[in-house]
Amino acid sequence: MTNPKLNRVLIGVGGGIAAYKICELVSTLFKTGVEVRVILTRSAQEFITPLTIATLSRHPAYTDDDFWKPTHSRPLHIGLGEWADVMVIAPLTANTLAKLAYGMADNLLTNTVLASTCPVLLAPAMNTDMWEQLSVQRNWQQLLLDSRYHGMNTASGLLACDRIGAGRLAEPPEILAHIQSLLHTQGKRDLAGKRVLISAGGTREFLDPVRFIGNPSTGKMGLALAQAALHRGANVTLVHGPANWDVPLGVQAIPVVSAEQMQQAMLEYLPNADVIVMSAAVADVKPRDYSTEKLPKRSLPQALPLEPVPDIVAQLAQHKQPYQILIGFAAQTGNIVKPALEKLQSKKLDAIVANPIDQPDSGFGSDNNQAIFLDRQGNQVAIAPCSKLEMAHYLFDFAIT
Incomplete structure (x- = not known):
């Protein structure tokens, strides 16, 4: 599903083993006619490379190195924030979650979130014990009080750490469907409470x-x-x-x-x-x-x-x-x-x-x-x-x- 007026998706990739799944998401979005831009955090580059993302999205990936480069154009985080119709952060790590919950901005991704007004889809992924920590759940619930943020549930199963439990990243087709919904609704929750x-x-x-x-x-x-x-x-x-x-x-x-x-x-x-x-x-x-x-x-x-x-x-x-x-x-x-x-x-x-x-x-x-x-x-x-x-x-x- 695409809307000719709302077809620009900005994906922020956090540092976790589940980052490899985002390659499929980026590729599928491009094939459906959506214009895709991707921000890789520094830790995300330990799992997937800018070259991989650039090849799949047909556009160079953005990193913190780009953020700190001097430029004569508008600041990068401002331009990206205004460009996006929907933002996606997947996998959302405990570190990025904490930053967003408290309005912190110390890298390109978190600065871009604060410089934007579009809906933000959050797809967390982490070890079960990390996900179930009281502090992590507090940050998660606090962030979802902001109507901009749309949270996806974590799946349960065998994790990369061999633990069986909650914390798996939602599968790319499910993330894709939620993105398509946000492109249609522009983030409205008119069935909330129904x-x-x-x-x-x-x-x-x-x-x-x-x-x-x-x-x-x-x-x-x-x-x-x-x-x-x-x-x-x-x-x-x-x-x-x-x-x-x-x-x-x-x-x-x-x-x-x-x-x-x-x-x-x-x-x-x-x-x-x-x-x-x-x-x-x-x-x-x-x-x-x-x-x-x-x-x-x-x-x-x-x-x-x-x-x-x-x-x-x-x-x-x-x-x-x-x-x-x-x-x-x-x-x-x-x-x-x-x-x-x-x-x-x-x-x-x-x-x-x-x-x-x-x-x-x-x-x-x-x-x-x-x-x-x-x-x-x-x-x-x-x-x-x-x-x-x-x-x-x-x-x-x-x-x-």
């Missing part, structure tokens, strides 16, 4: 342990909705069917398989939600009979008896409170508006996404999407093909703000 409940993916209705009725949904749209809501400050719960992706750090995930399981989970979490987005592709029917053992091929019925599954979105509409916003999806072929309007009215939704699944690079399994948004007030907005994350932000722009 609880967003999202369903994602397809459900499976089994005939026996190995055969089921399902659909091609991968849950990528629901994943993008969860990312967008999280990046806008929401508390996110994601009820999802079988999926081949990682749940974003900070999102509460409720994995399910069948429509009945999804129904139970959605109704359980509904009372505490402010916004509900039903993006899952729920099966319409299920086999009437289930065999606990695999049926031999010769025993499969010529005509499979079916019965309907619960209409989850209709049940959500029946139980929702006036202050809650319920958004549905209508995956359609051909004329997508008419059936979406009918569903909007019959299910008593607040808004609906009419989603064409017969268009190239759109719908099930694709990284991109297109749609027409409709609401109960008669508003209609057509969204041209774009990334699913971008569409998720457009949906929240349309239905929430």
Whole structure:
């Protein structure tokens, strides 16, 4: 996702073994059309070189040596601070964190942060014991009180020091998604304090342990909705069917398989939600009979008896409170508006996404999407093909703000 008016990202790299992951981030950003500049702290150069960064970003890396060189142009930290639409500090070390928390500026990176006004994305990485120190957590919480700073959770796992625990740097695709969100929102947190409940993916209705009725949904749209809501400050719960992706750090995930399981989970979490987005592709029917053992091929019925599954979105509409916003999806072929309007009215939704699944690079399994948004007030907005994350932000722009 890129915005022609907001496509300049400045990355500050701290000194830690996780710095090598930033090479992938820089390369991917450049490939998506974002203009990238990188500041390497002195300790970061012990892990990756200015030449590596310059090659990947197609621009020389900035170091403290550049900061202290005499120049006849404007001061470097002022120019960089004004240039950036979004700043990223990754890996954020305990040392840089402490400096930022207390407004200190003794190198190019910290001076540039203070000379800028754009959103700053922080992705910490350090040893578990270091991350869990009271002083480090105090600095972290203090820094996040400033609305400019957007913090990413650390992941848990095997660290380079052979410790298993929290402190791993978020993976580059997750950092990239957060950058793309900030480029769209310009750092606004209009969902802060809101609880967003999202369903994602397809459900499976089994005939026996190995055969089921399902659909091609991968849950990528629901994943993008969860990312967008999280990046806008929401508390996110994601009820999802079988999926081949990682749940974003900070999102509460409720994995399910069948429509009945999804129904139970959605109704359980509904009372505490402010916004509900039903993006899952729920099966319409299920086999009437289930065999606990695999049926031999010769025993499969010529005509499979079916019965309907619960209409989850209709049940959500029946139980929702006036202050809650319920958004549905209508995956359609051909004329997508008419059936979406009918569903909007019959299910008593607040808004609906009419989603064409017969268009190239759109719908099930694709990284991109297109749609027409409709609401109960008669508003209609057509969204041209774009990334699913971008569409998720457009949906929240349309239905929430």
